[in-house]
Amino acid sequence: MKNYTLKVHNIKKETKDTITLCFKQPGLRKIKYKAGQYLTLSFRINGRKYTRPYSFSSAPSIDPFLETTIKRVPEGVFSNYIHDNVQVGDIIEVMEPMGDFIYDQDDKVDHICFWGVGSGITPLISIMKEVLVSNPVVQVNLIYGNKNFESTIFLEGINELLKLYPYNLKVWHFHTQYNHDENHHFVKSGRINKDFILDLLKDANVERIKHYICGPNDLKNTIKTALDILKCPKENVFSEDFELVKDPKDFEAILTQQVKINFEGKDTFVEVLKGKSILEAALDVGIELPYSCQTGSCNTCKGKLKTGGLRMIGLLKEREDLALDDYLLCCSHPLTEDVYIQI
Ligand SMILES: Cc1cc2nc3c(=O)[nH]c(=O)nc-3n(C[C@H](O)[C@H](O)[C@H](O)COP(=O)(O)OP(=O)(O)OC[C@H]3O[C@@H](n4cnc5c(N)ncnc54)[C@H](O)[C@@H]3O)c2cc1C
Ligand code: FES
Known part of the structure; x- marks a missing residue:
């Protein structure tokens, strides 16, 4: 396992409780990563060493900096430590990038659906940017759940992608605190649900669509149930989990x-x-x-x-x-x- 130290070049405020750390690539040993992978950060907090993984929100072939986006978790040791202590110029210990939630170009696929909720957007935006730049014939859908637009991480970045790729990219927002607006027909009330998924994909060739899911367990279960009904091949469905749920x-x-x-x-x-x-x-x-x-x-x-x-x-x-x-x-x-x- 290779370890590196990275310098914080910039800290971007994304929402009230989410920031992005932008790291400079090391001078000599550049860090190679694939879109969708994660970087593992370590800090000594009150004498004890803590380690946590954070997905890249940057895309390797587009973004000059290595970026990870961190949401505060209530009572969370590490996420709150980062929000309250890390400053531009700090040097942070990291492990080499890991993770198999990645996109491999596949000629049999001409459509990719990204399903995310909250901070689950981080690996999805990394892969989405990479796909849109590297594969101009692929149709990309993002279905993204949040409370409202104020809590939507990367809203501005997603709107810019919509302008850059008006024919390839479609986005639906699901808001649990929904404000009805006639002009925003792409914003839906409530959570991402089975009926929406079945309707969205009713005429699609399921063999040619890949699905990337990142969010809580109920999101994953809802999507997988709908994809099973549509007989979507299991090998076309990928998911990333931020937390272990124990029974x-x-x-x-x-x-x-x-x-x-x-x-x-x-x-x-x-x-x-x-x-x-x-x-x-x-x-x-x-x-x-x-x-x-x-x-x-x-x-x-x-x-x-x-x-x-x-x-x-x-x-x-x-x-x-x-x-x-x-x-x-x-x-x-x-x-x-x-x-x-x-x-
Ligand atoms: C592969 C991978 C990629 C990840 N990528 C990101 C990312 O891009 N951005 C990001 O913000 N986080 C990401 N995480 C989650 C991150 O690693 C930490 O688990 C999270 O920041 C909480 O750490 P903490 O020390 O603050 O909380 P802890 O002190 O470890 O936990 C405090 C409490 O919060 C609960 N909890 C832990 N994690 C979460 C969570 N994610 N959501 C809600 N409750 C939680 C715990 O069960 C516990 O009860 C990722 C996790 C994995 C495994
Ligand atoms: S820390 Fe990754 S498998 Fe245990």
């Missing part, structure tokens, strides 16, 4: 246990409370294990199970790349009292 039922067999962790050649016993992941328990006692997504999507937190039993809970994607004794510690919970893990 309490999956924890029935899990008990609070002591686990032994071997990290940087040293063994430490750590108490893992029921419901906490092994990664969280280790971080709580000051063992600075590497991690990034905390959703089971990357490999940064991978450990080898030497003895005992673990269960990975909440994995959002099938991970056929993992060996039998490989465990992603951000999703791993002890099943037995003799767990020994090596990182």
Whole structure:
């Protein structure tokens, strides 16, 4: 894993609770990334190292700076720290770009739908810009949910794209705080819903459309249900998750246990409370294990199970790349009292 330090060149205010950090590329080792990937930032806050991933909102072939857009999460340690402390000129530690929520040019596809809610727009705008510039024959639709226009991240940028690509790009806004306006027929009241999706795609050739979804679980479920009705091929649907949603039922067999962790050649016993992941328990006692997504999507937190039993809970994607004794510690919970893990 490569690490870099990046200098904050500019901070843009997007909405009341969202900012974009613009980083200068390093002088020597330029950072390469694909539209839709994310950058992992780290800070030491009150003595403890915290790490969080943020999708690029910039597009590699268009934007001169590396840009990530961060929304304040109520009570959130990292997002609030960034909003309240980071200034132009600061140097920030980052990991190399990661993520497979990307667009590969595909001649069989002539239509792409982007479905997003709130800060879920970040990887979508990155891919959208890249597609519009690199592929002039593709029809692009953005369906974007927010409270109202004041809370809509990148509203101005999206309006500029509409002017630049009047034939290729169509945008629908869904607002939960809707103000009726005769002239704005592209603004709809409420949430993105199944009937709208079925109507939008009723005459489309579903084999030739790709879908990119980024937002809360209910958005993903609504879209996937509608796409199933339309018999849209599963391999044409991609989604990115910002948060792991845990089902309490999956924890029935899990008990609070002591686990032994071997990290940087040293063994430490750590108490893992029921419901906490092994990664969280280790971080709580000051063992600075590497991690990034905390959703089971990357490999940064991978450990080898030497003895005992673990269960990975909440994995959002099938991970056929993992060996039998490989465990992603951000999703791993002890099943037995003799767990020994090596990182
Ligand atoms: C692949 C990936 C890409 C991401 N890209 C972006 C991005 O482009 N912009 C962005 O703003 N965030 C993004 N995130 C989310 C980001 O990494 C952090 O999780 C988020 O900023 C909250 O961190 P925190 O330390 O402030 O909150 P924490 O202190 O970790 O959490 C505080 C509370 O908020 C809840 N919570 C955590 N994350 C969210 C969330 N995203 N929405 C609502 N509640 C949450 C937690 O369950 C917890 O209860 C991305 C996450 C992933 C996995
Ligand atoms: S931190 Fe990415 S899989 Fe655990």
